[in-house]
Amino acid sequence: MTIRLLQPEDITQQLQGQLTELYHQLNSEIKQLSLKTILEVPDAIDVVCCMDGNTLIGIAMMANYKVVSGFKGMVEDVVVSELHRGKGIGRKLMEKLLERATQRNLNDILLFSGHHRTAAISLYKSLGFNLKSSGLYVKKLN
Template sequence: MTIEILQKSSLTPSIAQQIRSLFNQLNSEISQLIIDKVLVPDNTIVFAVCREGDELIGMAAMATYKVISGHKGMVEDVIVSANHRGKGIGKKLMLKLLEEGKKQQLNEILLFSGHHRLPAITLYKSLGFQLKNSGLYTLKVG
């Protein structure tokens, strides 16, 4: 098993298809962008993947951005294949993102998780994440 940062230069049609399939395990109702459109130079994203041989078994992304309140990261789409859950892969992916966040000297890393995702919440708390007293509002614009 290997955990690595996926670069566009190492993206293959097989990996792109596996990313689509893996994302569908998280939420098949969300329309996905093609990974080629995500891994572009002007999109500041860290995309970690876990592979076992040629099989993609987990992924996690962190978008980074700068605002007046600091240099931040937003964790998105942490997914481990249903066949490989409970093996610590999610933790390894998160640790890879946190390592990259330290390298980039981020001030804060944020994430949102559904209240029903108890194993994910347990993982995030074990890594030091704390529930922030705030509300999340959303507006679909496209």
């Protein structure tokens, strides 16, 4: 099992297919962008994957951006295969993203998690994330 940053040259049809299957475990209604599209702008997003041989078993992403209040990272789409949950893979994916955030000199790392995802919330808290007392508002555009 290896945890590593995904590079554009790593993308294959097989990997893309595995990502599609993995995300269906999270939410089958998610409209997915291709990995090629996600990685086409250098440094805009970090994608960390967990591979077991040639099989994708976990992934986590961090969008990087800057605003007046500083350099930020937004963690999105942390997914571990149902067959491999409870083995510390989510922690290793998150630790790799946090390492990358340190390398990028980011000021804040943000993430959102559903209140029902108690295992994920416990993981995030153990990594030093704190619940912020603000609301999240979403407007779907398409």
